[in-house]
Amino acid sequence: MILCYEVEGGAYITAGESSGKIKKILKKLGVSPSIIRKVSVAMYEAEINMVIHANGGEIKTEITPEKIHIILKDDGPGIENIELAMTPGYSTASKEAREMGFGAGMGLVNMKKNTDFFQIHSEVGVGTTVELTVMLGQSCD
Ligand SMILES: Nc1ncnc2c1ncn2[C@@H]1O[C@H](COP(=O)(O)OP(=O)(O)OP(=O)(O)O)[C@@H](O)[C@H]1O
Ligand SMILES: [Mg+2]
Numbered sequence: 001m002i003l004c005y006e007v008e009g010g011a012y013i014t015a016g017e018s019s020g021k022i023k024k025i026l027k028k029l030g031v032s033p034s035i036i037r038k039v040s041v042a043m044y045e046a047e048i049n050m051v052i053h054a055n056g057g058e059i060k061t062e063i064t065p066e067k068i069h070i071i072l073k074d075d076g077p078g079i080e081n082i083e084l085a086m087t088p089g090y091s092t093a094s095k096e097a098r099e100m101g102f103g104a105g106m107g108l109v110n111m112k113k114n115t116d117f118f119q120i121h122s123e124v125g126v127g128t129t130v131e132l133t134v135m136l137g138q139s140c141d
Contacts, residue, residue, distance in 0.1 A: 001063045009056035019043040038114040045107035046072045046130045052097040075127035
């Protein structure tokens with residue numbers, strides 16, 4: 001199953017809609033709550049980053065019986081130093097984003113922690129692509 005979403009930049013109010021939809025679908029598919037939680041946390045953080053740090057972007061989600069694979073692509077400012085961006089507490093969030101409760105510098109850390117595969121590619125002035133995979137652990141036995 002392939003599902004695609006568009007995320008609007010700066011749309012704090014609707015931010016998280018796509019991860020909310022995926023959460024519902026996984027629930028209907030009978031995926032365990034602990035795995036749904038991991039997917040939701042990781043996807044929400046990546047989605048929010050596209051809203052607050054880039055000018056929105058596109059999400060492509062592929063769900064198979066074995067895993068969920070999520071690709072989030074934006075054409076925002078990009079990240080100069082990914083290692084630094086991955087440091088817990090590091091944030092360049094704007095005053096406005098901080099006032100909305102974002103900017104703890106924990107999003108990327110949480111993405112890595114809650115996924116089985118995490119990859120981030122970024123080029124300054126071109127954009128950022130985040131790939132997340134979570135194994136769904138479904139089987140007949
Ligand atoms: N899609 C993106 N485009 C440009 N910069 C990004 C993107 N995602 C992350 N960053 C950069 O990496 C930093 C760390 O991201 P991270 O999600 O860990 O923290 P945060 O978004 O600043 O705060 P939090 O997620 O805790 O609310 C950001 O502050 C920003 O500088
Ligand atoms: Mg973040």
